[in-house]
Amino acid sequence: MLTHLKQHNVVAELSISDAIERLDQVQPKLLLVTSNKGVLLGTVTDGDIRRALLKHLPLDATLDQVMNPSPKTLPRQGTDAAAERLMKQYGLTGIPRLDDAGRVLDILGPAGAAPSRENAVFLMAGGFGKRLRPLTDTCPKPMLKVGDKPILETILEQFIRSGFKHFYISTCYLNEQIENYFGDGSRFNVSIQYIREDTPLGTAGAIGLLPESAKALPLLMMNGDLLTQVDFNMLLDFHLKEDADLSVAVREYQMQVPYGVVQHQHSSITEIVEKPVENYFINAGIYCISPQAAKSLSGQQAVDMPDLISTRLKAGRKVSMFPIHEYWLDIGRMSDFHQAQSDIQRFSGAA
Known part of the structure; x- marks a missing residue:
């Protein structure tokens, strides 16, 4: 060692x-x-x-x-x-x-490969990808190729390299393409099961359709249209150490105000700050979800992740944020898709 x-x-x-x-x-x-x-x-x-x-x-x-x-x-x-x-x-x-x-x-230091994880991974791949039309007219967004393979395959392989082996994929739009391509996961030496949304259930509602076995341990969940180098084991370890109900991966986002911002007390100006830069954390679409939070969803109604977070906070549960500094790209628009094609050559695990 x-x-x-x-x-x-x-x-x-x-x-x-x-x-x-x-x-x-x-x-x-x-x-x-x-x-x-x-x-x-x-x-x-x-x-x-x-x-x-x-x-x-x-x-x-x-x-x-x-x-x-x-x-x-x-x-x-x-x-x-x-x-x-x-x-x-x-x-x-x-x-x-x-x-x-x-x-x-x-x-x-520790030797050997990544630890084998029994935690389930839930990949959200049911969206319509409307902002990427016409590419998504006949192909679900997670199946669009970045480099030589679908986005969803790159995500799956990254989790596999991190030691995860139990996968669930939420499908809705053009679900047959996803299910026919990945099958039961045997060609990747993992298990893949599908959660079919007959009607869209939002960004969190489909968690309620998972079998109880998938919710026995903290669940990792990720949108199926992201390219990232986030260390999923670190996210899971962070979640466990925090003893959180939900952990949300966040990324810093800077926005410059294009004007002079007036600071004041009542009607008196105290300072004018010219074009200040504001820092925010944005939701990166990657989560770790406790068994209790996962079991709170019925799968009978649409629920978005912000709604789930709000509900858990109102119930007095702890929601932690995990800041990521690694490469991250949300492929939501055509410009993002073109950026991904450029980035994939240096993206870890793309080969």
Whole structure:
């Protein structure tokens, strides 16, 4: 479980943007902020980055504002077994091992492939794709090819690489094309079952049609028209750690006001801010749903996800947001579809 350090070592002056790129290149996903003498100053994990995004820290902010200055470490004589215990206890991706002077010797981290997950995955593929006409006149949107394969196949393969094997696909419009293409999932070495919406049930209502076995564990749900590099295991682990009723993947969206904005107290102007940039989080169309929330839906009426979230909040349930910094594209318009064709060449797992 020894890990080569070169790609993990960074300086405190590195930007969040550069750290995100570096984290995507290393395993385990752990950056070591070190001094010029190799002494460990702190660590940066994917979770640290996401917490920074929740605070709306800019991507050019430096790691000294993000890093954990008191990370869990092991001494020179630390063993793999001790590292495993710490990682399990604290939900860590790796443990630095230090010499007596605090210099990093190596990283002890998990080995092997992604864990096998028993949680069901629900992919929403029943929409009409009206904004992509005429392409969707004879083809459901999730079956449109981006690169050399349908959008939905790229999504499915990404979940499979993450260790998921139990899939449900919601179909309505031109459902035969989807069902004939994917079948029962055997050619992908997974199980696929179909939830047919005779009438559209909104973005959440079809959850009520899932069998009870699919709702026994937290359910991952995703729109079938997204390209993304989100780490689904991290989303699920986040949901479990938060003990949330619902977890919603969100993405930061910036909007510049094209005018000078007047700040005031009653009728007195206090300041005029010229063309300020406002930061918002938008719904990214990826969710983790607790068994209780999933079982609250009957499947008898249309329910959109914002309505489900509102209902659960009114019931006093916890709804958490999981900020994503990875590649994400909602293929809703023709311009998005053309962008996807360009992006797929560098999209992880497209090959």
